Amino acid sequence: MIKHIGRHGEKKVVVVYRTIPDQDHMALVVYPDNMPTSIHDPIMMTLESTMGQQQNVLADALFKQMLPDGRNQLKALHEQGFLKKVQTSQIVMTPDPKSSVRLDELNKLVKEMETGDEARAKLAQADADRGIQPPPSQRASTETVVTQTAPQPTQAPSAGALSDEDLALNLMEQSKQMVSNAKGMMKEADRLKNEARVLQGKKPIKKTAKKKTSA
Numbered sequence: 001m002i003k004h005i006g007r008h009g010e011k012k013v014v015v016v017y018r019t020i021p022d023q024d025h026m027a028l029v030v031y032p033d034n035m036p037t038s039i040h041d042p043i044m045m046t047l048e049s050t051m052g053q054q055q056n057v058l059a060d061a062l063f064k065q066m067l068p069d070g071r072n073q074l075k076a077l078h079e080q081g082f083l084k085k086v087q088t089s090q091i092v093m094t095p096d097p098k099s100s101v102r103l104d105e106l107n108k109l110v111k112e113m114e115t116g117d118e119a120r121a122k123l124a125q126a127d128a129d130r131g132i133q134p135p136p137s138q139r140a141s142t143e144t145v146v147t148q149t150a151p152q153p154t155q156a157p158s159a160g161a162l163s164d165e166d167l168a169l170n171l172m173e174q175s176k177q178m179v180s181n182a183k184g185m186m187k188e189a190d191r192l193k194n195e196a197r198v199l200q201g202k203k204p205i206k207k208t209a210k211k212k213t214s215a
Contacts, residue, residue, distance in 0.1 A: 004047055004058045006093040006103065008086055014047060015091065016059050016074075016083060018107055027091060027103060028059075030082045039076060042067050056110070 004015050008029065017028040032040055043062065046052045052061040062074040077083050088104035193205070 001095040001099075002048065003053050003095060005095065006091050008091050013086070013091060014043070014058065015093070015103065016062065016077065017057060018103065018110075019088065020085065024107070025088055025104065026085050027088050028083045029086050029091065030077055030084070035082055038069070039067060039080070039082070043073060043077070046073060 006013050006015055006029075008031075011031055012033060013029040014032050015027055015029050020026045020028060030043070032044060035043065042065070046061050046065045047058060049061070051064070052058060055061045059074055062077070063072065065073045067073055067076055071079075088107060089102060091103040092100050093103055093106055094100050190205075
């Protein structure tokens with residue numbers, strides 16, 4: 001199964017952004033058959049890569065990859081006018097030869113799933129605020145949902161191309177969120193380690209503040 005691939009009429013498309021801000025009925029796509037080999041091949045390699053297939057929005061993967069000439073892949077698609085706005089209802093996603101789904105229907109399903117995850121996280125946080133603890137078997141996964149925030153995907157421009165400043169700001173924001181997530185994961189690992197020690201009848205490890213040494 002290959003994500004981000006579909007059809008617009010009889011033409012093959014690669015869906016870069018599934019929706020556009022304030023225009024949920026529109027998507028940004030490229031027509032790979034219309035691109036020169038120097039751009040087509042690197043873009044398709046990114047799409048088919050592990051990173052490309054893990055991203056819900058292909059733009060997030062393109063944003064991190066370069067063309068052989070050193071240009072950012074996402075920026076190059078904007079600058080050369082390959083990104084086109086198409087109604088989501090006119091795009092049929094084809095993850096494999098035997099499966100197909102309209103993009104607007106897929107977007108609706110994804111939104112419902114994301115809303116459900118957010119609701120569960122908020123409920124878990126509300127329970128925690130009231131002092132209600134979930135069973136140990138569920139606590140780790142619940143707390144992970146509450147404490148970690150996935151890096152926000154690069155937003156599609158409502159009009160025009162992304163500027164260098166927009167790309168830089170997006171990259172900085174993603175790096176900050178990744179650092180924050182890493183800290184949260186370390187805290188969660190320490191908590192689980194101490195919980196395991198308690199179950200083994202051992203004392204939990206208490207972290208002591210490091211003393212500052214004077215020069």
